[in-house]
Amino acid sequence: MRINERRSLWRRVKPYVAVFDPPLLLLLVLLLTTSLITLFSASLGIEGKIEDQLRNIAMCVLVMWITSNISPQNLMRIAVPAYTVTVLLLVAVALFGTIKLGARRWLHIGFIDIQPSELAKIAVPLMLAWYFQNQQGHLRWHSYLVGALLLMVPVGLVMRQPDLGTSLLVVAAGFAVIYLAGLPWRAMLALVVAGACFMPVAWSMMHDYQRERVMTLIDPTADPLGKGFHIIQSTIAIGSGGIMGKGWTKGTQTHLEFIPERTTDFIFSVYSEEFGLAGNLFLLLLYLLLIGRGMMIAANAPNFFTRLLAGAMTMIFFTYAFVNMGMVSGILPVVGVPLPFMSYGGTALLTLGIVSGILMSVQRHRKLVQT
Known part of the structure; x- marks a missing residue:
């Protein structure tokens, strides 16, 4: 009876303990x-x-x-709130942020300083994945345009701090979602050409x-x-x-x-x-x-x-x-x-x-x- 009770307890606890993917965990170790x-x-x-x-x-x-x-269903539920809070925090950084080493990247809350741009690395792709999930089945060119706007709002706020490294990471994660959602090759080619044409303007805007x-x-x-x-x-x-x-x-x-x-x-x-x-x-x-x-x-x-x-x-x-x-x-x-x-x-x-x-x-x- 005691052996069965132990097995039963393990079976109840196992779904919450044995949650790591073995190959991924081995590589991380x-x-x-x-x-x-x-x-x-x-x-x-x-x-x-x-x-x-x-x-x-x-x-x-x-x-x-x-x-x-956290199940993927719950991740979907928190996508919009996480994105909204992240954008609001980035706006707060632009208005009231703490300046360190010449950059305004931190927000003082209570007794700690937080860096909302770190949240953007997760919140932005989460929001984009939620958006394209809801658009699945009737994706049009304007769907990708909306996705690009959802990406560029937080990226623009991060670059304003300025934080080029973090903005690159957010762009990469966000663009991966847009690409995997089925972005046409013609649109990608147009983006490359537009980016090349924008380089002189970008140079003048750089710090x-x-x-x-x-x-x-x-x-x-x-x-x-x-x-x-x-x-x-x-x-x-x-x-x-x-x-x-x-x-x-x-x-x-x-x-x-x-x-x-x-x-x-x-x-x-x-x-x-x-x-x-x-x-x-x-x-x-x-x-x-x-x-x-x-x-x-x-x-x-x-x-x-x-x-x-x-x-x-x-x-x-x-x-x-x-x-x-x-x-x-x-x-x-x-x-x-x-x-x-x-x-x-x-x-x-x-x-x-x-x-x-x-x-x-x-x-x-x-x-x-x-x-």
């Missing part, structure tokens, strides 16, 4: 383990980084577990520091000890790793403190110097498998809403990794985008935990959602 190994080396001489990151990882897992337990980053990308040696210093030292570190790397904790660029922000945005430089091309191929494989698993979940999703949402969440993984690796390698301008599950920091990990939890929710509830 491997990435986070690699992160801690690299962060240990990058933070030598800096106390408390590993302990803080362990707490961040614990919060990430908790948020991921909570999100995994001085943004234009300087683009010019630094073109020729970092023009100011090697100033604005080009970060890119030059980062590429030296990546190249000096060679095939097998210099060895764990033996990176000279890292420990002589030539690499800026070596625990956050430029942690890939630390990893490349110490583990070389072989380590980079291993890390790229993990990201490819992570993105592939996300796309598989999206392909097997039971309805239009979950397919769009899972595809957008997967695009967030891709954009994080592509932009960060591109920026530290000198092929993209430097923007504040961390390397997913590798860089030190709590805010990005919480966002990525929600993204992972949504993918796990779609996978977990796929048999429970009516097609």
Whole structure:
């Protein structure tokens, strides 16, 4: 009788505990383990980084577990309120936001500062997936126009702060939903042409520091000890790793403190110097498998809403990794985008935990959602 009671209790608890997708969870464990190994080396001489990151990882897992337990039907119900609140908070930031390091990105509420642009990474694709789900069956050209407007309102508010890195992530996730909803190729071609024509206007609208980053990308040696210093030292570190790397904790660029922000945005430089091309191929494989698993979940999703949402969440993984690796390698301008599950920091990990939890929710509830 006692054995049966224990089994019965487990069966009641199991749906709320065993919520993680095993392949996705395994990839996240491997990435986070690699992160801690690299962060240990990058933070030598800096106390408390590993302990803080362990707490961040614990919060990430908790948020991921909570999100995994939210069904896609409930995600649909909160889509409109989440989007509305996010836009209102972004407007509040524009009007009353706290300025830090020359940017107005934070809103002081009570005893904490929040960054509403982080909410936009989730709320915008959630809203777009809800909108196209309701439009399914009678999509017209104006449906995509409305979708573009829903995307550009929060993106414009984020760019005004200014925060180019976050706006790129929101655009990527939002455009993924619009594309997966069936955006015609002709419309995509028109967007590319329009974007090319808009470049001179966009250049004139950019802030001085943004234009300087683009010019630094073109020729970092023009100011090697100033604005080009970060890119030059980062590429030296990546190249000096060679095939097998210099060895764990033996990176000279890292420990002589030539690499800026070596625990956050430029942690890939630390990893490349110490583990070389072989380590980079291993890390790229993990990201490819992570993105592939996300796309598989999206392909097997039971309805239009979950397919769009899972595809957008997967695009967030891709954009994080592509932009960060591109920026530290000198092929993209430097923007504040961390390397997913590798860089030190709590805010990005919480966002990525929600993204992972949504993918796990779609996978977990796929048999429970009516097609």
